[in-house]
Amino acid sequence: MSPMSRHDVQVGPDGRLRHLLTTEGLAPELVRHILDTADQFVSVGERDVKKVPLLRGKTIFNVFFESSTRTRTTFEIAAKRLSADVINLNVGVSSTSKGETLLDTVYNLQAMDADMFVVRHSQSGAAHLIARHVRPGVAVINAGDGRHAHPTQGLLDVYTIRHYKKDFSGLTVAIVGDVLHSRVARSQIHALKTLGVPDLRVIGPKTLLPAQVERLGVRVFNDMAEGIRGCDVVIMLRLQNERMNGALLPSAGEFFRCYGLTAEKLALARPDAIVMHPGPMNRGVEIDSPVADGRQSVILPQVTFGIAVRMAVMSMLGSQA
Amino acid sequence: MRIEIREARVVDPAANRDKPGSIFIADGRIAALDRAPEGFRADETIDAKGLVACPGLVDLSARLREPGFEYKATLESELGAAAAGGVTTLACPPDTDPPLDEPGLVEMLKRRASSLDLVRVYPLGALTVGLKGERLAEMAELTDAGCVGFFQGNTPLPDASTLLQAMRYAATFGYTVWLRPQDGALARGGVAHEGEVATRLGLPPVPVVAETIAVRTIVELAEATGARVHLARLSSAAGVALAAEAKARGLPVTCDVAVHHLHLCDRDIGDFDAQCNLAPPLRDPSDRARLRAALADGTLDAACSDHTPVDDDAKQVPFGEAEPGATALELLLPLVLQWGRESKLPMAQALGAVTHRPARVLGVAAGTLTVGAGADVCLFDPDGSWIVRPEALASQGKNTPFMGLELTGRVVRTLVGGRTVHRA
Numbered sequence: 054m055s056p057m058s059r060h061d062v063q064v065g066p067d068g069r070l071r072h073l074l075t076t077e078g079l080a081p082e083l084v085r086h087i088l089d090t091a092d093q094f095v096s097v098g099e100r101d102v103k104k105v106p107l108l109r110g111k112t113i114f115n116v117f118f119e120s121s122t123r124t125r126t127t128f129e130i131a132a133k134r135l136s137a138d139v140i141n142l143n144v145g146v147s148s149t150s151k152g153e154t155l156l157d158t159v160y161n162l163q164a165m166d167a168d169m170f171v172v173r174h175s176q177s178g179a180a181h182l183i184a185r186h187v188r189p190g191v192a193v194i195n196a197g198d199g200r201h202a203h204p205t206q207g208l209l210d211v212y213t214i215r216h217y218k219k220d221f222s223g224l225t226v227a228i229v230g231d232v233l234h235s236r237v238a239r240s241q242i243h244a245l246k247t248l249g250v251p252d253l254r255v256i257g258p259k260t261l262l263p264a265q266v267e268r269l270g271v272r273v274f275n276d277m278a279e280g281i282r283g284c285d286v287v288i289m290l291r292l293q294n295e296r297m298n299g300a301l302l303p304s305a306g307e308f309f310r311c312y313g314l315t316a317e318k319l320a321l322a323r324p325d326a327i328v329m330h331p332g333p334m335n336r337g338v339e340i341d342s343p344v345a346d347g348r349q350s351v352i353l354p355q356v357t358f359g360i361a362v363r364m365a366v367m368s369m370l371g372s373q374a
Numbered sequence: 375m376r377i378e379i380r381e382a383r384v385v386d387p388a389a390n391r392d393k394p395g396s397i398f399i400a401d402g403r404i405a406a407l408d409r410a411p412e413g414f415r416a417d418e419t420i421d422a423k424g425l426v427a428c429p430g431l432v433d434l435s436a437r438l439r440e441p442g443f444e445y446k447a448t449l450e451s452e453l454g455a456a457a458a459g460g461v462t463t464l465a466c467p468p469d470t471d472p473p474l475d476e477p478g479l480v481e482m483l484k485r486r487a488s489s490l491d492l493v494r495v496y497p498l499g500a501l502t503v504g505l506k507g508e509r510l511a512e513m514a515e516l517t518d519a520g521c522v523g524f525f526q527g528n529t530p531l532p533d534a535s536t537l538l539q540a541m542r543y544a545a546t547f548g549y550t551v552w553l554r555p556q557d558g559a560l561a562r563g564g565v566a567h568e569g570e571v572a573t574r575l576g577l578p579p580v581p582v583v584a585e586t587i588a589v590r591t592i593v594e595l596a597e598a599t600g601a602r603v604h605l606a607r608l609s610s611a612a613g614v615a616l617a618a619e620a621k622a623r624g625l626p627v628t629c630d631v632a633v634h635h636l637h638l639c640d641r642d643i644g645d646f647d648a649q650c651n652l653a654p655p656l657r658d659p660s661d662r663a664r665l666r667a668a669l670a671d672g673t674l675d676a677a678c679s680d681h682t683p684v685d686d687d688a689k690q691v692p693f694g695e696a697e698p699g700a701t702a703l704e705l706l707l708p709l710v711l712q713w714g715r716e717s718k719l720p721m722a723q724a725l726g727a728v729t730h731r732p733a734r735v736l737g738v739a740a741g742t743l744t745v746g747a748g749a750d751v752c753l754f755d756p757d758g759s760w761i762v763r764p765e766a767l768a769s770q771g772k773n774t775p776f777m778g779l780e781l782t783g784r785v786v787r788t789l790v791g792g793r794t795v796h797r798a
Contacts, residue, residue, distance in 0.1 A: 268573070
């Protein structure tokens with residue numbers, strides 16, 4: 054009975070992207086358009102002069118309420134390759150500790166004529182909140198909000214899968230590990246469902262799988278061997294150290310024994326299966342080193358493609374203002 | 375002062391009455407219905423053609439925010455909102471700052487409320503000092519000061535041992551212990567019902583077992599101690615089933631539901647609408663269906679507004695950081711009427727959930743138009759529709775998931791003890 058409706062924030066009535074907050078609800082054509090645009094940017098990184106002038110004169114604020122050097126860096130590189138001016142703000146250690154509210158921080162930066170915000174926050178829904186309050190024409194990219202979404206990661210993962218597997222319509226994909234706390238897993242699930250992956254699986258112990266996750270369109274496996282069998286793509290999730298302190302898992306060692314990706318377990322997947330990981334990896338916890346560095350691993354190409362996908366999203370959002 | 379309310383549709387749920395008639399009021403009390411008492415000469419005649427006259431609503435939970443949270447709301451604003459919503463009797467929870475754990479605070483609140491002379495206020499005292507769940511509050515002193523029960527509010531329940539002693543002590547004097555059944559450890563950090571929506575949105579969950587385990591514990595202790603217990607704000611089908619079981623065993627247990635939970639479910643959170651951050655959380659549509667049915671069949675004794683005015687700043691934050699609660703005193707009547715219509719209940723039965731039934735829970739004489747009762751009357755236009763907008767609300771809290779929606783049932787006039795306290 055509430056008048057709110059979902060997904061009206063990020064896509065305008067004309068079907069164009071205004072913000073990128075989640076992969077959920079994005080039209081398949083739009084996702085394909087982002088991936089096609091990213092294709093064109095992959096070559097930019099291979100040139101001597103790694104720059105195109107698409108966002109010249111635009112100001113992009115990387116606002117990280119939760120620190121992350123790696124993700125911030127990839128957004129920064131993407132923005133710089135598009136010739137935008139980039140300002141990095143680690144707000145976690147400045148404004149909020151002085152009591153400034155999230156929206157006040159955003160309003161202040163907006164007053165400095167920001168064109169785009171790349172936001173990371175520990176609370177699910179923070180990016181939606183900001184997107185609802187910025188001026189028209191200012192775009193928000195969600196770089197991770199709580200356990201909710203990390204859409205550019207989800208998109209770069211489907212980009213990587215498309216690169217190696219070409220077609221989604223016959224794929225079996227497994228996402229393994231801490232799905233409960235993972236915004237990456239959620240963004241992957243929505244993107245993969247949107248692109249028509251027919252057999253999408255999540256694998257993990259019951260303590261790390263969220264309630265009714267099957268309603269997102271995935272098959273649930275608690276047994277790694279069973280879940281990985283016949284997969285074309287195996288995506289390992291990062292297991293954060295703090296999960297080991299609670300009652301979710303007895304130990305990193307036991308997790309590795311049951312759910313860590315080893316060569317033996319990977320042998321159950323298809324011989325041409327690719328192995329992915331959003332990074333940073335915990336070797337010997339969710340993934341064994343020989344697998345991480347093995348011939349089936351596409352973990353480093355993911356990083357390279359990530360820049361191109363972020364460039365694609367930024368250029369699409371920045372060109373409409 | 376003698377008043378005649380003329381040609382109204384007089385609905386008195388306690389008497390299962392719903393027929394046209396007149397109400398005669400003298401000396402602040404209902405003097406007669408339909409036929410004027412001998413020699414009655416009205417000083418004022420209210421033409422109520424087309425209007426329903428029902429008992430003023432009795433609300434089991436309205437946070438008035440005093441003392442301590444005057445920036446969110448004041449007694450003036452919220453008692454005015456109660457009057458505007460047709461609520462003439464309300465219980466206010468003790469979760470103020472400081473909490474209502476001392477007779478002096480309760481007396482001051484009562485005095486402030488009676489000097490405003492709007493609606494009848496019945497404070498619930500804190501069950502434990504500072505609502506900390508450790509030491510028992512002075513229940514006898516607080517009762518003398520005017521408390522009608524003892525509540526932990528939304529703070530975590532005391533551990534089972536403290537709860538056992540609190541119930542034993544309350545049972546000694548026949549006081550009612552109010553508890554919102556939620557296990558603190560199971561609910562810790564949670565902000566949304568554990569289910570598909572929380573999973574999709576990545577919101578930390580509150581599982582249903584947080585409610586059922588608490589209900590089981592409370593019911594066990596009620597049985598062991600003989601204490602009268604009120605289960606405040608049930609949210610799940612499983613919680614309702616346990617309450618029904620306790621009642622069937624003859625235990626002195628009553629329970630209520632917040633009006634939001636009759637209409638909304640976790641789906642309504644949409645894209646992180648912080649207005650839907652409520653305590654307890656909105657649950658599954660199947661839970662909502664069970665709550666609606668249980669209010670109709672009497673398992674749930676009452677619906678309440680659980681009125682909680684929250685300032686904008688506390689809602690303009692990410693969902694999980696938002697202060698739970700919604701303003702609702704002025705929405706209670708239309709939302710209960712809507713539930714009644716949708717459930718195909720006679721109006722008298724629907725209104726029972728906010729009149730004589732909650733009055734019975736409180737143990738106060740209110741919520742009826744019986745001859746001799748206090749003349750607390752709500753006159754409303756049953757077909758009058760209005761749109762929930764900030765400027766349409768007298769409450770200082772403008773925070774509601776129903777903002778922008780059209781509701782049917784508009785209060786025209788509210789009388790408390792025969793005195794008009796609100797006039798549209």
